[in-house]
Amino acid sequence: MKRFRILKNHLILAILLISFSCNAQVKDCEVAELDNELIKRGEEDQAVREEVIPVAMEYQKTGKGAFKMIRLVAKQNRVDKKNQKFVAKMIEKCGWPNELSSESHNAIYLIIQHSDLEFIDKYIGQVKEKAIAGLLDKDDYATMLDRKLMYEGKAQLFGTQTFQAEDKVNLVWPIADVENLAARRDSVSLPSMEEYFALAKKEYDVDMRWDKSLSLEEAKEMKE
Template sequence: MRKLKFLNTLAVLIGLIWSFSSVAQVKYCNLSSINEELAKRKEAEQSIRKEVIPAVQEHNKTGKGILKVIRLANKMNKIDEDNQKYLDKLIGKCGWDDNLNAESHRTIFLIIDHGDKDFINRYIDLVKVKAEAGVLESDDYPTVLDRKLMYDDNPQLFGTQTFSYIDDTGDNNYVWPIADPDNLKARRDSVGLPTMEEYFRIAMEEFNIKMVWDKSLTIEKALEMNN
């Protein structure tokens, strides 16, 4: 009899645990809550980048402010790592719901795009699915694909990835080597990316970043420059 009562009590406790777990998951997967959380995370990750970019440019120009650059870079890395942990948990529990708002979809893309090689590999197929479904912009998957190719030490396809290098003319952003450059414009057109010339103009006018596309640049040389 005592054993039966114990089993009954255990069954009730297990039922309560499952009940609380289900309530917690429903609350965690609430679309409004996710939208609010992702909005905060986007603000944080974009704000720190607005501080990092000019700090790096100033250091490269004057040689001063290295401690500021290190401090900001560490802060940015911590924000990115925290966002990646959040996204792992979110997708693991709730998936990537198509009914999130456009800003949330954009934030998820940014978190993935700013991840390391392993993180991108984990989600690149899902980015492709969402881009093909129209949940993401048509150029989002090519951007992540280019980054993956660069991380794998391979030529990119769409010309979206660059790296910083100080040459005789100063601090420039060099385009990572591109496969089949003769057909680059057609590939960019197919996913709604602007021409490389327009891309360079936007980078200079909006971000004061000078772009360099050396079509003779090899992977080996790019790796040496980017080391």
């Protein structure tokens, strides 16, 4: 009887693994079906972050909830990897159809944005094309470009990226050509840095600091 239960559990696990694998597949390129799948994945992307953010903020402020944060970050990473696999297969098989809904375009953007440098580097050109075509917001491309530059250890252009220093302060990653920053942000409909900080404080109770004298070398050391 015990052996039967073990075999039964193994069978159930195998079925679940097969189902999981199938869920990552792109069955066809019908826009309606892609829309349904992408919208679901976009909602999942945001839902797991809604779980992580308050726990991470509490840990940042009080040092409490470390194990819960680790568990949720692991969950977030699993969701991200699963979604990235789907988007990669979709683009390989179907391209990135312009006919998708705005929700689906945004979902693809979020899934790429929440990936590593290699994945971003592979698809950022298509994100730029969609932004130029008006299928994504202009600040979407600006934000992804900034993230790519930060991952590469380079100065960002639009001031959208921050990192947490050892003292748990959120610092703005160094920005190139600060004198023309306001014009660049305005060109992609980003608010001023002051408005950006105020919004972060209001929406997430996050305090940001912009040290304009911070060098790339210093930022890299602090980020590690």
